[in-house]
Amino acid sequence: MSNKSQNKFLKICCHVIFIIYFVLLIKIVLFKYRGLITTFENLIAGKLSGFHSYNIIPFQSILEFTKLMFSGHFFRGFNNIVGNVFIFSPFGYFMPLLYKKCQNVKIVILSGFLVSLFFEICQYFLYLGSADIDDIILNLLGIVLGFLFFKIFEIIYKRQATKYGVTIILSILGFMVAGYLAVDYFGIMFRNVDRNGQTDSSNDLPIALIDNIQVAEDISNDEPDAVSDNEFDIWGDIMSFDDSSVTINKTKVEDLEDGVSIATVNVENPDLQTVYLTETTKYTQKDIYDANGDRVETREAAGEDLKIDKHINIKGYQSDNKFFATEIVINNYLFM
Secondary structure, eight states: OOHHHHHHHHHHHHHHHHHHHHHHHHHHHHSSSSOHHHHHHHHHHTOOBSOEEEEOSTTHHHHHHHHHHTTTOHHHHHHHHHHHHHTSHHHHHHHHHHOGGGOSHHHHHHHHHHHHHHHHHHHHHTTSEEEEHHHHHHHHHHHHHHHHHHHHHHHHOOSHHHHHHHHHHHHHHHHHHHHHHHHHTSGGGGOEEOTTSOEEOSSOOOGGGHHHHHHHTTSOSSSOOBSSSSEEEEEEEEEEEOSSEEEEEEOEEEEOGGGOEEEEOBSSSOOEEEEEOOTTOEEEEEEEOSTTSSOEEEEEOOGGGOOTTOEEEEEEEEETTEEEEEEEEEEEEOOO
């Protein structure tokens, strides 16, 4: 085989690896909780429902995970930060390796920014998770590291065929390591729990919502579940609020295939419930740091912590056809 033919063959192999990586990137970022088919079926049917949130404050999530690192859960905080960095590093490496026009760092960064931004927008508007500016910041850092790695390779390996060959070997090793970590450590992110509490791998839903599912299964579509004659316990996303009341879009149970359920809210046809606040209403916030609920911190909160789209649990009582809150629990998901 001539050098030209060898280079062409090895470059094609690198293209295939890059395509496989990008498909896996889409799966990990966008469809780790809900499958592609289910998502597009919901989109076509106009049923945009599920969990979503956003953060537009730079370094807020990074700071939260940094605190987590130094509060006895180093690896969970570390992996959330480093994972967002290194998951985009191959993008910063393969782009200049395969495309000459992308050997300018500005072009690579701009391309990576647009891809990362697209992912974050999709996560929010398709209810696939959390749109977070910190994810974009960490992704761009990973892209820069990948580009630097490419430049180092250019210095070490002068022959193009050698660069392609080494890239193929390292990519295979990288896929093996990533696969091991996904199964051994991050496997919980790719599993479900069915109604009997058994894991199920047919769909991709956040394990942290299991408590919500169990509560939501007891909630009818029209009325809150009565704990006694006038008490209730409901879940939902905040649609609006003021000093005297909060209106939520109540949580429903969405039945997926294979008997798996997920707690969702319907955006197109919201099931609204207005609950009135009193001077004795208690506010609590749950900071949920990981999908399997191993790290949950509960702390006191206040009315000022209520925000549009926050998922909350309201406990209270009914009097004269009005609902009054005795306690509001604000769920703050930090792992999305």
